[in-house]
Amino acid sequence: MNTPFAITLRVGSSLANKTGAWRTERPVYVDRMPPCNDACPAGENVQRWLYHAEEAGYQEAWRQIMADNPFPAVMGRVCYHPCQTACNRAQLDESVGINAVERFLGDEAIRRGWTVPVTAPPAGTRVLVVGAGPSGLSAAYHLRLRGHEVTVRDAGERAGGMMRYGIPVYRLPREVLDAEVARIEAMGVRLELGHPVTDLAAEMRDGHFDAAFLGIGAQLSHRTYLPAGDSARILDALSVLRTIADGEPPRLGRRVVVYGGGNTAMDVARSARRLGATEALVVYRRTRDRMPAQPSEVAEAEEEGVQMRWLSTIAHAGRGSITVEKMRLDDTGYPQPTGELEELAADSVVLAIGQDVDRSIVDGLAGVEVRDGVVQVGPDMMTGHAGVFAGGDMVPSDRTVTTAIGHGKRAARHIDAWLRGARPARPPRPPLATFDRLNTWYYSDAPATVRPRLEPARRVSTFDEVTGGLGESTALYEARRCLSCGNCFECDNCYGMCPDNAIVKLGPGKRFAIDYDYCKGCGICVAECPAGAIEMVPEPR
Amino acid sequence: MTVQRVKFYQTGSFAVGNRLLDPAQRSTQARMDRANSITSGHRACQGCGEALAARYVLDAASRATDGQLVVVNATGCLEVFSTPYPESAWRVPWLHSLFGNAPAVASGVAAALRARGRTEIRVIGQGGDGGTVDIGFGALSGMFERNDDVLYVCYDNQAYMNTGVQRSGATPPAARTATTPAVGPQPGNTFGQGKSAPLVAMAHEIPYVATATVAGLRDLEAKVFRAMQLRGARYLHVLVPCPLGWGSGTGETIRLGRLAVETGLFPVFEAERGEVVAVTPIRRRLPVEEYLRPQRRYAHLFDPAVRSDVIERLQAMADRNVRRFHLEGKR
Ligand SMILES: Cc1cc2nc3c(=O)[nH]c(=O)nc-3n(C[C@H](O)[C@H](O)[C@H](O)COP(=O)(O)OP(=O)(O)OC[C@H]3O[C@@H](n4cnc5c(N)ncnc54)[C@H](O)[C@@H]3O)c2cc1C
Ligand SMILES: Cc1ncc(C[n+]2csc(CCOP(=O)(O)OP(=O)(O)O)c2C)c(N)n1
Ligand code: SF4
Ligand code: SF4
Ligand SMILES: [Mg+2]
Numbered sequence: 001m002n003t004p005f006a007i008t009l010r011v012g013s014s015l016a017n018k019t020g021a022w023r024t025e026r027p028v029y030v031d032r033m034p035p036c037n038d039a040c041p042a043g044e045n046v047q048r049w050l051y052h053a054e055e056a057g058y059q060e061a062w063r064q065i066m067a068d069n070p071f072p073a074v075m076g077r078v079c080y081h082p083c084q085t086a087c088n089r090a091q092l093d094e095s096v097g098i099n100a101v102e103r104f105l106g107d108e109a110i111r112r113g114w115t116v117p118v119t120a121p122p123a124g125t126r127v128l129v130v131g132a133g134p135s136g137l138s139a140a141y142h143l144r145l146r147g148h149e150v151t152v153r154d155a156g157e158r159a160g161g162m163m164r165y166g167i168p169v170y171r172l173p174r175e176v177l178d179a180e181v182a183r184i185e186a187m188g189v190r191l192e193l194g195h196p197v198t199d200l201a202a203e204m205r206d207g208h209f210d211a212a213f214l215g216i217g218a219q220l221s222h223r224t225y226l227p228a229g230d231s232a233r234i235l236d237a238l239s240v241l242r243t244i245a246d247g248e249p250p251r252l253g254r255r256v257v258v259y260g261g262g263n264t265a266m267d268v269a270r271s272a273r274r275l276g277a278t279e280a281l282v283v284y285r286r287t288r289d290r291m292p293a294q295p296s297e298v299a300e301a302e303e304e305g306v307q308m309r310w311l312s313t314i315a316h317a318g319r320g321s322i323t324v325e326k327m328r329l330d331d332t333g334y335p336q337p338t339g340e341l342e343e344l345a346a347d348s349v350v351l352a353i354g355q356d357v358d359r360s361i362v363d364g365l366a367g368v369e370v371r372d373g374v375v376q377v378g379p380d381m382m383t384g385h386a387g388v389f390a391g392g393d394m395v396p397s398d399r400t401v402t403t404a405i406g407h408g409k410r411a412a413r414h415i416d417a418w419l420r421g422a423r424p425a426r427p428p429r430p431p432l433a434t435f436d437r438l439n440t441w442y443y444s445d446a447p448a449t450v451r452p453r454l455e456p457a458r459r460v461s462t463f464d465e466v467t468g469g470l471g472e473s474t475a476l477y478e479a480r481r482c483l484s485c486g487n488c489f490e491c492d493n494c495y496g497m498c499p500d501n502a503i504v505k506l507g508p509g510k511r512f513a514i515d516y517d518y519c520k521g522c523g524i525c526v527a528e529c530p531a532g533a534i535e536m537v538p539e540p541r
Numbered sequence: 542m543t544v545q546r547v548k549f550y551q552t553g554s555f556a557v558g559n560r561l562l563d564p565a566q567r568s569t570q571a572r573m574d575r576a577n578s579i580t581s582g583h584r585a586c587q588g589c590g591e592a593l594a595a596r597y598v599l600d601a602a603s604r605a606t607d608g609q610l611v612v613v614n615a616t617g618c619l620e621v622f623s624t625p626y627p628e629s630a631w632r633v634p635w636l637h638s639l640f641g642n643a644p645a646v647a648s649g650v651a652a653a654l655r656a657r658g659r660t661e662i663r664v665i666g667q668g669g670d671g672g673t674v675d676i677g678f679g680a681l682s683g684m685f686e687r688n689d690d691v692l693y694v695c696y697d698n699q700a701y702m703n704t705g706v707q708r709s710g711a712t713p714p715a716a717r718t719a720t721t722p723a724v725g726p727q728p729g730n731t732f733g734q735g736k737s738a739p740l741v742a743m744a745h746e747i748p749y750v751a752t753a754t755v756a757g758l759r760d761l762e763a764k765v766f767r768a769m770q771l772r773g774a775r776y777l778h779v780l781v782p783c784p785l786g787w788g789s790g791t792g793e794t795i796r797l798g799r800l801a802v803e804t805g806l807f808p809v810f811e812a813e814r815g816e817v818v819a820v821t822p823i824r825r826r827l828p829v830e831e832y833l834r835p836q837r838r839y840a841h842l843f844d845p846a847v848r849s850d851v852i853e854r855l856q857a858m859a860d861r862n863v864r865r866f867h868l869e870g871k872r
Contacts, residue, residue, distance in 0.1 A: 008626075009624055009626070009627060009628065009629035009631075010627075010628075010629065011629065011631065011632055012580045012629070012630065012631070012632050013627065013628045013629050014580060014581065014582030014583050014584075014623070014628040014629060014630035015580065015581060015582045016582060016628060017582040017583075017584065017628060018582070019581070019582060019583075019584070022587065054561060055560065055561055441555060441799065442555045442556045443555075444555065480561070489560070490558065490560045491556035491557065491558055491559065491560075492556065492557040492558025492559075492567075492568075492570070492571040493556050493557045493558075495557065495558070495570070495571070496557030496558065496568065496570035496571055496758060497557065497570075497593065497758075497795055498593075499585060499588065499589050499590070499592040499593040499596075499794075500581050500583070500585075500592070501577055501580055501581045501596070502581060505573050507573065508560060515581070517581075518581035518582060520587040520588075520791075521587060521791075522587035522588030522589075522784075522791035522792055522794070523587075523588065523790070523791055523792025524588055524593075524791070524792050524794055524795055526792055527792040527793065527795065527796060528795050528796075530556060
C-alpha cells in the first residue's frame with residue numbers, strides 16, 4: 001500500500017466494508033394515515049397542508065386543500081371539524097386548531113384572488129348537476145377539474161343551498177360564500193339558477209347530458225302533529241331561516257319557542273334573539289347530552305341568552321302561550337310523557353325537528369331505491385339507475401356541509417371513471433398513525449390558540465360574524481403545533497442519529513434515503529422519529 | 542384573545558434539525574455538508590452510542606475550527622472498530638498510540654504544533670472511560686495541571702467494552718459486568734464506586750469542564766463549540782450507551798441516554814475554572830427504574846425478586862444529583 005509518510009491507513013477506507021450485511025431487519029420510510037386526514041369527511045390531506053402552512057407557504061397549503069375541497073373559507077367557519085376531535089395532539093395538550101388555520105388560508109385566498117386553473121384536456125362529455133348546494137358544487141368543481149362540461153341547475157335564485165338559506169350569516173358571511181362559489185363558476189361551470197328540475201330524464205335527453213349528479217338536499221321541514229288552537233303561530237325552521245336569509249325576517253314576537261334539539265334549532269333560537277326576541281326558549285324531549293346539536297353551538301346559544309328546556313315536549317300551542325309536558329327517559333332511553341304540564345308564554349313556535357328529502361325527482365327513474373326516506377347509492381355514489389349519481393343530504397349521510405362536499409368529490413371521481421369506461425384509481429389506504437407511534441419527547445409544549453369571539457352582548461343585537469379569524473402569526477404558530485403524525489417532516493433525527501451515516505439527506509423537501517450498504521439495522525431511527533414515519537421490516541431474502 | 546409567546550419550532554430544539562430554522566442556526570448534524578469525521582463501514586456494534594458521539598463531537602469541532610484539527614485516540618472500542626487494518630473510518634487527521642497515554646500524546650501534539658507556530662491547528666484527545674478514568678488518569682491529570690491546549694473527550698460507556706465488558710472506575714454501583722457478577726447479597730458493582738471524572742477535572746480548576754449525552758445533540762454541539770472558543774486544558778465527558786455491554790436494545794441507545802438524564806442519574810452541566818456555570822434541567826423527571834429496567838446489566842434488580850433496597854439506593858444517588866446540581870430548575 002502506497003501512502004504518504006507516516007500515514008498507514010487511507011482516509012475513509014472503511015467504506016470497503018459493507019456493514020449492511022449484518023442486518024436482519026431494515027428500516028423503511030412510511031407515510032401513515034394521520035388521524036386528521038382519516039376523520040375529514042371531505043378527505044382533506046390536513047397534515048400535508050399544515051406542512052406547507054408551517055413554512056408560511058400559504059398558497060401551496062391552500063392548493064393542497066383545494067385538491068379535495070373547493071370551500072376552505074366556508075369550511076373554516078361551518079365545518080364541525082371532526083379532524084380536531086381525532087387529532088393526536090389532543091393527547092399531548094390540545095388538538096391543533098386545524099379549522100382556524102383553514103379559515104385563515106381560505107380568507108387569504110379570497111383576499112389575494114387565488115384561482116384554480118383547469119388544466120385537464122376537454123373530456124368531451126357533459127354532466128348535469130341538480131342542486132347548487134355543497135354536494136352539487138363540489139361535484140361540479142371536481143368534474144370540471146377533470147375536463148368535463150358541467151351545468152348546475154338549482155331551483156333557488158342564488159347558489160349555495162343550505163349554506164345560503166339555512167346557515168345564518170353570523171356564522172357564515174355571504175361575501176365569503178359568494179367568493180368561493182364565484183371561483184367555481186370562473187372555472188367554466190355553468191350555473192343555471194331559478195331552474196327547478198322536475199323531469200330529470202327529459203332534461204338529460206334535451207341537454208345531451210351523459211351523466212347526472214343529484215344533490216337536492218333535504219329541504220322539506222319535517223312535520224309533526226301538534227295540537228294547536230287556530231290562532232297559534234306555528235312556523236317551520238327552514239322557512240324562518242330562509243326568509244331571514246332573503247332579508248325579510250318573519251315576525252316572531254318577543255317570546256319565541258323553538259321545538260327541537262339540533263343545530264337548526266340553535267340557529268333559529270340565536271337568530272330570534274338577534275331579531276329582538278327577549279326570550280328564546282328551546283324545548284327538547286331528551287336530555288342535554290342527547291341533543292344532536294354540536295356542544296359548541298349549544299354553548300354559544302346559551303351565552304347569547306337562549307334558554308333550554310330539556311325533557312319537555314309541547315302538548316298544546318295556543319294564542320300567546322304553550323303547554324309543555326315534562327318527559328322522562330325510559331330504560332331504553334326513549335322519552336315518555338309524565339302527565340306533568342306547565343303553561344308558558346309564547347308568541348310563536350318554530351318547529352325544528354328535522355328535514356326530509358323531496359323524492360319526487362327520482363319518482364319516474366327505473367332502478368332507484370328509496371329507503372328510510374333517502375335515496376340509496378352504492379360506494380361509487382351511483383343510484384340504481386345507471387349514470388345517475390347522488391350525494392349530500394338526500395342520501396344516507398350525517399348531513400353536514402363537509403360530508404356533502406366529500407360526496408360530491410367521490411361522485412365526481414366515479415362519474416369520471418364511469419364516463420371513460422375506466423375503474424377509478426384508489427390508492428391503498430395506509431394504516432393509521434396512532435398516538436402511541438409518536439416519539440413525543442421531541443415536541444415542545446405549545447398550548448392552542450383561541451380564536452377571538454364577539455362579546456355575547458354585542459352578538460344579540462347584530463348578525464355580524466361571531467367568530468373571528470386568526471392573524472398570520474397566530475395561524476402560523478397554530479400550524480406549527482402539528483405533530484405531522486405518520487409523515488416525515490424533515491426534522492433530521494434519522495439523518496443525525498444514525499451511528500453508521502447510513503441515512504442520506506436528499507435536500508429540502510426531498511426527505512431522506514437509506515443506504516442499505518451500511519445500515520446495520522440498529523433501529524435508532526425508528527425509535528427516534530418523532531412522527532413514527534419509519535418502520536422496521538424483516539430483511540427481504 | 543389569549544396571547545401566545547410564539548414558539549419558534551414545531552419540535553422545539555429537541556430534534557436534530559428544523560427546516561423552519563435559518564440554516565446558520567441549525568445543528569451541525571443536520572447539515573448536508575457535515576464533516577462525517579467517522580464514516581460508514583466502521584465495525585461498531587449496531588446502535589453503538591460511542592460511534593455516534595464521536596461523530597457528533599468531531600463534526601462540531603471540525604466546523605468550529607474549519608477542519609484544522611488533529612485527533613489522538615486511546616485504545617478501546619472507538620479505536621478498534623474504526624481502524625481494523627487496512628481500513629480506517631476516519632476523515633480527520635487521527636493517531637493512536639496506546640491505551641493509557643492518549644492525554645500525554647495529545648499534550649505532545651499540542652506542544653509540537655506550538656513549537657512550529659501552528660497553533661491554529663487544534664488538538665483533541667479522546668478515549669473510553671477505561672482509558673480515561675483508569676489507566677490514562679495520571680496522564681490526564683498532568684495534562685490538566687500543565688493546562689495544555691487540548692480538549693480531552695471521554696466517551697463513557699461505563700466499562701471496558703472492547704475487551705469484554707469488564708468493570709472500570711466509571712462503572713456505576715449495582716451494574717453487572719464480567720468482573721462484577723450478579724451474585725451474592727450485593728450483586729453487581731460496589732456502592733461508593735463509579736467515580737465522577739468531571740468533578741475530579743473541575744478540582745484542577747481548568748478553563749472548561751462539561752458533561753453531555755448522546756441524547757442531547759444540540760447541548761453537546763454547543764459545548765464543543767464553547768470548548769473550541771477557549772484555550773488550555775478542557776474536558777468533555779459524554780455518556781454513551783452501549784447495547785452490548787448494557788444489554789439494551791440496539792434501537793434504545795438515545796432513549797437510554799435521555800433516561801439517564803431525566804432520572805437524575807447523569808447530571809448534565811458546564812463548569813468553568815472549577816465552578817458550575819450552567820446545568821441542563823430535567824424536563825420530565827422519572828424514577829430510576831425507568832432507566833434500569835431496559836438494561837440487562839441491572840436485570841438482577843428485578844428478577845427473580847425486585848431488589849427495592851438496591852433500587853432505593855440508586856434513587857437516592859439520583860436525588861442527590863438533583864439537589865447538588867439543581868436539576869429541577871426552570872428551563
Ligand atoms: C339551519 C342549518 C344549519 C346548518 N349548519 C351546518 C353547519 O354549521 N355545518 C355543517 O357542516 N352543516 C350544517 N348544516 C347541514 C348542511 O347545511 C347540509 O348538510 C348541506 O347543506 C347539504 O348539502 P346538499 O348539497 O346535500 O344540499 P343542500 O345544501 O340542501 O342544497 C340542495 C340544493 O338543491 C336545490 N334543489 C332542491 N331540489 C331541486 C330541484 N328539484 N331542482 C333544482 N334544484 C333543487 C336547492 O335549491 C338547494 O340549493 C346545517 C343545516 C341547516 C338546515
Ligand atoms: C496497557 C494495556 N492494557 C490493556 C489493554 C487491553 N485493552 C484494550 S481496550 C481495553 C478496554 C477499553 O475500555 P474503555 O477505555 O472503557 O473503552 P471502550 O472499549 O469501553 O470504549 C483494554 C483493557 C491494552 N490495550 N493496553
Ligand atoms: S397533530 Fe397534525 S398530523 Fe397529527 S392529527 Fe393533529 S393535525 Fe393531524
Ligand atoms: S461494545 Fe459497545 S462501545 Fe464497543 S462498539 Fe459495541 S456498542 Fe460500541
Ligand atoms: Mg468503556
